[in-house]
Amino acid sequence: MHNQSFITEFVLLGLSQNPNVQKMVFVVFLFVYIATIGGNMLIVLTILSSPVLSGSPMYFFLAFLSFLDMCFSSVITPKMTADSLYERKTISFQGCMIQIFAEHFFAGVEMIVLTVMAYDRYVAICKPLHYSSIMNWRLCGILMGVAWTGGFLHSMIQILFTFQLPFCGPNIIDHFMCDLYPLLKLACMDTHIAGILVVANSGFFCMLIFFLLLTSYGVILLSLRTHSSEGRWKALSTCGSHIAVVVLFFVPCTFEYVRPPSTLSSDTMVAIFYTLLTPLFNPLIYTFRNKDMQQAMRKVWKRLRVDSDEKQNIKLKKNGVKKQK
Numbered sequence: 001m002h003n004q005s006f007i008t009e010f011v012l013l014g015l016s017q018n019p020n021v022q023k024m025v026f027v028v029f030l031f032v033y034i035a036t037i038g039g040n041m042l043i044v045l046t047i048l049s050s051p052v053l054s055g056s057p058m059y060f061f062l063a064f065l066s067f068l069d070m071c072f073s074s075v076i077t078p079k080m081t082a083d084s085l086y087e088r089k090t091i092s093f094q095g096c097m098i099q100i101f102a103e104h105f106f107a108g109v110e111m112i113v114l115t116v117m118a119y120d121r122y123v124a125i126c127k128p129l130h131y132s133s134i135m136n137w138r139l140c141g142i143l144m145g146v147a148w149t150g151g152f153l154h155s156m157i158q159i160l161f162t163f164q165l166p167f168c169g170p171n172i173i174d175h176f177m178c179d180l181y182p183l184l185k186l187a188c189m190d191t192h193i194a195g196i197l198v199v200a201n202s203g204f205f206c207m208l209i210f211f212l213l214l215t216s217y218g219v220i221l222l223s224l225r226t227h228s229s230e231g232r233w234k235a236l237s238t239c240g241s242h243i244a245v246v247v248l249f250f251v252p253c254t255f256e257y258v259r260p261p262s263t264l265s266s267d268t269m270v271a272i273f274y275t276l277l278t279p280l281f282n283p284l285i286y287t288f289r290n291k292d293m294q295q296a297m298r299k300v301w302k303r304l305r306v307d308s309d310e311k312q313n314i315k316l317k318k319n320g321v322k323k324q325k
Contacts (some may be wrong), residue, residue: 007167010096010186012089014080014176015268022084029081032276036073039283040066042297049303050296057135058124058238061117062286064144065245068113069279072106075099076275080176089176093167096178101159103179103275104202107253109151111209114246116143118216121242125235126223157201165189175268177275181256203257210250217243237290244285248278 015025043066046053053059076099083089091099123134158180165187175182180198220239224232252274287293 007093007171009090009092009171010178011172012083012091012176012178013172013174014083014089015272017087019087026081026084029077029084029276032280033073033077033081036077036276036280036283037070039280040070043283043286043293046293046296046300049300053292053296057137057140058117058120059292060140061113061120065110065113065117066283068106068110069282072103072110073275073279075102075106076177080275083176091178096183097159097162099178100162100180100183101155103177104155104158105151107151108154108205109147110249111205112147112150113144114242114249115209115212115216116147117242118213118220118246119143121235121239122216122220125220125227125239154201154205158198161197161201175271177271179271199257203254206250206253206257210246210254213246213250217246241285241290245278245282248281248285249274252278 014022016022044063047059047063048054050059054063079091079099120135124131127134162180162183165183166189167183167186168188170186173182173186180202181195184195184198217239220235224235227235252270256270256274287297
């Protein structure tokens with residue numbers, strides 16, 4: 001029987017114990033979180049409100065990716081931001097387990113969605129005549145189901161494995177969030193094999209999907225030789241955005257999990273990168289070079305302005321009628 005009854009909460013060391021640094025951290029993280037939610041929400045609303053974009057599988061997946069980025073960021077950043085205001089940062093045992101589950105769940109789903117998006121680009125560029133028959137809504141639905149199921153299975157394995165660890169001694173986590181490697185250091189047992197299991201589950205998952213993605217984009221780039229220069233440029237532009245997002249997500253993830261646990265000070269910086277910055281950069285990368293998105297955003301903006309102007313006019317007319325009475 002594993003013994004966890006001694007530990008009811010964990011103490012997080014956070015990024016710094018210096019009150020001035022903590023205030024700065026609070027401001028920066030709060031700004032990043034608001035920008036992340038705002039940017040990704042804008043993408044989701046733009047795609048949903050545009051008949052042209054919402055009818056395209058590519059933009060359907062992009063809206064889904066933005067939704068996942070909002071969820072993933074919300075699992076970690078609000079708690080981390082609030083913690084920077086307190087001298088003693090704690091998280092309950094249950095809270096810690098929930099954070100690990102949610103973090104790996106959304107990250108797992110996002111990995112599979114990025115793979116699905118690569119497949120979508122492959123079909124669009126390599127089999128353009130069959131695109132609409134291959135990437136139909138039934139297949140899109142199945143692929144989303146696979147993404148949710150894959151993420152759930154991945155995080156269930158992580159959480160069931162973590163529940164087996166006995167925690168009976170120190171409860172100080174040298175991190176700003178609950179994650180597997182920091183917890184392994186606190187377990188009252190030899191965690192050498194446990195560390196290998198984490199590498200096998202998280203690390204192998206990262207590596208496998210990363211190689212799949214790189215291979216698929218390699219195939220896409222090779223097939224572009226037969227396209228016209230205009231078609232080649234358009235395809236490269238779209239794929240460039242996808243590759244940038246993939247690299248931003250997978251390189252830190254691979255660095256974090258494809259090695260045995262060790263006390264690296266760079267771990268925290270890497271974790272900040274993929275928990276805070278990747279969800280913030282994704283909307284910027286996808287909208288920066290994408291003309292369709294920019295046009296749709298302008299239309300949404302115009303519509304909002306027209307609506308607000310109409311409301312203003314109605315108000316003024318009502319006020320005018322009241323004055324005449």
